[in-house]
Amino acid sequence: MNNVSILLVMLMLPVFSCTGVKNQLPARVVADLDLGESREITLSNGEKVKLALLDIMEVRDSLRNAIREVHVQVSIDGEVYTLGSGNYNLPVEAGNIQLDCPVVKSYLSNSTGDHWGLIHDARFRLWPAGSSWMEPGTFAYPLKQQWFAGMSQSGNEPTYVDWGENLDNNKIYYHAGHDFGGAEGMDEILSATDGLVISALAETLEGYEDLPGDIRPDVIWILTGQGWYIRYSHLDSVDPSVKPGSRVTMGQRLGVLGKQGYSGGWAHLHFEIKNRETASGKWGTEDAYAYLWEAYMNQYKPKVVAVARPHHLAWTGQQVLLDGSKSKSQGSVIKRYEWIFTDGSVAEGPVQKRSYTRPGEYSEILKVTDSEGHIAYDFAVVQVYDRNPLHHAIPVMQPAFHPTLDIGPGDPVTFLVRTFNTDTGNEVWDFGDGSPTVPVKSASPDKQNYTGGKFAETVHIYAEPGIYIVRVERADENGYRAVAHLHVTVTAR
Template identity: 50%
Template sequence: MTRAGILCLLAFPCPVGLTAADPRPTVTPLMRTADLNLGESQEVELATGQKAVVKLLDLKETRDEIRGAVRVAEVTVEVNGKTVRLVSGNYRLPVTVAGVQIDCSVTRGFRERTSTGNVWGLEKDARVRLWPEGSPLMNASTFRYPAKQRWFASGTQMANEPVHVDGGEVPGNRPIYYHYGLDIGGAEGLVEVVAATDGEVVSSGMDAIPDFKATPVSPRYDVVYLRDARGWYYRYSHLHTIDPAIKRGAKVKMGQKVGLLGKEGGSGGWSHLHFDITARQPSGKWGIVEGYAFLWEAYIAEHKPKLLAAARPHQLAKVGDKVTLDAGRSWAAEPGKKTFEWTFTDGKTATGERVERTYGKPGVYSEVLKFTDSAGRVDYDFAVVNVLDTDTPDKLPPSIHAAYAPTTGIKPGDNVTFLVRTFRTVEGKEVWDFGDGSPQVEVRSDGNAVMLAKDGYARTVHRYDKAGHYLVRVERSNGRGETAVARLHVRVGTE
């Protein structure tokens, strides 16, 4: 490899066309980024000054039979002479090999036949990112979790996951919306969104800095963009309201209120914070910085949980297909034996980190994962499986989104607000089971008939008499008897 072929990669490539709207960064990130073609190797200088040589050996992208969407993208990479396989995005964290931490944030398939174009700024086959072994991914004093609620408190759509909560998994030859940002579902108007970093407000609603077209900023009434000292741009989207202090040019402190989580703009009608990060990429273009691992690290640093169950991303399957449910992305702070117990929508159970299921009827299923660590502590997550009958592709089952607030600090007797909205049907009603033996409650959302309707979600209030972990279920069926199920894990009197 010639000297010209060696890349001693900076944390940010030399900015192209710097303007007053896009000033030079003053802080260097801990992360280093390398875009690679198959067979290509690069030498990367890490934040500590050590060198790492990385080579892309192989790329395999697995697509589903229903939509032709990439569901798993796996790269084989050589790092300092050691070979490692990495799965791109989809709730994955960096792995440690040969003295570095490394992940693969995106591959070429996620920029093909997509409705979002090349938002990654990726011009090669794959993007890998590197940190020194044992290093934080982000300096803890410079980044925090941007929503004041519990981890996985509601539905999510993370990077490289085709959108699904609002019924977006539709058969047919059409562009696929691979999510590139980080969607954090929550209760509309009840969850505070805060600044993930210190920074400057570069747009608040439609009020943007001059010359914003030279930056990633795209003003919209429900969107705020902040820029930090790394020169990274942070987008907070679908806000129910924007805090009055968030004005163009204002200096914002990490943790300061930005607004309230909502479903405004192009939300699809489900309430969530769309949070994404954009920076200059090795191509010289603006592109997405995949942020799931940053959120995960920041949440653990801030809230110090002992374990986090993970049964995501969602899956798409045909009636009769074999589906593998995978709890392998669950995390425990302490070593030792861990157990994985599953309870399925039909009442059957299974144990194991990975289990297989088949489904005989279309619907959206939510399968319960109970994750227990070596000390007997418990957490829950839910595997969402969207099952379609491809013989009748125009007849789709409903989809559903549920949320609650508050998600922390609930005591016996406290009011807890539950919200639900169903998609792809206006038939039937939602039925709540709050998991405490109380009578079921029926409500009726608008079925997303008017996407931005202020009363689109059906709202109800419930109180728990005793402390404990409660598994809440809500469902709604269409006229064909196809059912969408959502679940929530509510902690009362226990954190």
């Protein structure tokens, strides 16, 4: 073998860094731009594109002045496009590329912190046309759970679970990373990637003490082949094999979902990717929603996915715009959007305007049907507060169920619920199959010890295959209700 051949073989072999993690180049490139700026950007495949940032439009609420929606206008090689930022927006195809805009600088105006390491007006990620968003075969869905099985808080969504959005606090925690609500002590957490464990069980591998966040018993940090740090937080238990210095493989079980650490009392997985691929060189959160979406679609292949998120916040009497247009059919088109509102009324069309006369937590049902007849559901959470008299507490509810996948007729399904802000009454489950309602009572979480206390549990068995819309509700001492929904798919065996 001559020297050139040896060099070629070396180039073809996977490269392992000193950490033992296979090096990997991201499929996307990042560009942080200022308003009015235009720049030539080289994509991961070597092609070049001219990107200009033309405009940024933001929508804020009138309760907390939090950013609820952002649209940016860009030009790509002279063609103008408008796209949504963060908040469950996926990358869009534009000309010869795909791009998204994970964050804009306006978020820093009232954010609790700079999660993004952002020093310019907007951040973009660019992929070649037709490229997958993550390198194929390198990223898996990080838990064994149905898509949108519970509540979620995605990139830059103002946090709203637990005691609800805090109207007395004008600093907003725009969520960094993606939260998956789930069943405490039941839902399994899996490694999204191959990697090296750099922190687990409150211990950290020597040389990695600069990791960008907490070192806690409930937190695992994994270093990936791209040199990215992935954080898994609030675990109920961590598997003994997961310790600093150990290697994990994609899909390997890391532990079980919980509400430990700074969870606010919500049983969920906080999943966050951090890297320094920012113009500032500071640690920034790499928005994970697109990667999670792609991994789930590849692994589970749902025909159609309904998206009614993010949640909404409104005063009584104020108009809310419910938007189901982020729903997608894989390989077909969505031909019908139906809404079934908490008060029993119905409407058709992707976007609906609603207002509410009573404070409370509402859950509006979105049903989408594609042109091949496939159906999917999602729910829009709406938290409504009274301005006159100013009433800052509404009941807020966290429902979950387990298992969420591969449920057959006759299988026991555990339903869990916890309600915040009230000691009055109890939760009432309606399992959506005509069976009698079932009351349970969760203890109101203690703000000083929110990791303590249990969700109220009940087991239900479905006799027949079908998609069931489960409803659970509880009223507080003012008669204000929290209503939540889950969708359970029972498949014939």
